[in-house]
């Protein structure tokens with residue numbers, strides 16, 4: 001009997017379809033996983049910005065978690081926009097109640113347009129209640145700075161920030177480089193409790209169509225982990241997935257458009273995009289490195 005890996009996203013709805021629950025479910029589907037969702041908040045959102053935020057009450061979040069937990073065999077899950085401390089607590093309790101493993105935390109704080117998707121006082125709840133449950137936490141640079149209290153200005157401070165985040169109890173962290181000032185390279189830095197460090201590097205694409213990049217990356221990682229892929233392979237697939245999604249923009253909407261969630265699969269099927277994975281010892285620090 002053929003079946004698919006069941007994976008879950010606990011996140012906010014983006015009416016514009018480029019980020020949040022919608023990006024996650026599209027990504028799960030593209031990568032051949034069966035996606036379930038727990039909606040934490042509804043946003044009225046498009047490519048121009050966030051126009052309204054309507055958080056669910058805790059009971060609604062708990063009932064959705066219970067509906068999933070009592071019926072599905074969840075192999076990996078991710079969190080996205082959680083908005084407030086009550087939803088974070090409910091989420092952490094649900095994850096423990098059902099013994100879900102392979103938790104990817106995308107600590108969503110501020111949308112690209114500037115709207116706050118997490119209340120200030122909820123940052124502490126993420127750090128204390130959720131991060132200790134994480135297999136991998138995937139902050140962007142500003143989020144890593146908030147979580148670690150360290151300004152990331154170079155590679156040394158990026159590593160210090162990663163170590164500070166690991167000290168909160170996550171098994172691994174990947175600090176994504178989309179917000180770095182490097183004009184040529186988008187480089188993500190992974191570090192785990194065993195001291196394994198991996199760099200995911202790609203050409204930085206000159207595009208404004210970046211709405212939902214972080215959601216899409218963490219959803220791809222979750223799908224691959226749920227399918228049973230080893231962490232390193234899942235990381236590189238996620239990087240390839242987002243690179244393809246950014247390289248083939250759809251030009252939807254009048255602002256920061258969504259990425260193209262179908263591009264990775266289409267590229268592979270048509271064999272038009274070759275995302276090269278080659279190990280390299282260009283770096284003398286021993287970091288595993290692949291180039292695209």
Ligand SMILES: Nc1ncnc2c1ncn2[C@@H]1O[C@H](COP(=O)(O)OP(=O)(O)O)[C@@H](O)[C@H]1O
Nearest residue numbers: 140176177178179186203204205213214217242
């Ligand atoms: N212009 C770009 N070109 C290539 N990759 C990018 C670009 N912007 C972001 N990425 C990649 O997209 C993923 C999400 O990164 P980032 O934009 O930092 O996260 P977030 O959406 O959470 O702010 C990372 O793998 C990052 O390297």
Ligand SMILES: Cc1ncc(COP(=O)(O)O)c(N)n1
Nearest residue numbers: 012019020111112211212213
């Ligand atoms: C519901 C929801 N979740 C997450 C994001 C973050 O995505 P981005 O950082 O690309 O704006 C978003 N804009 N909306």
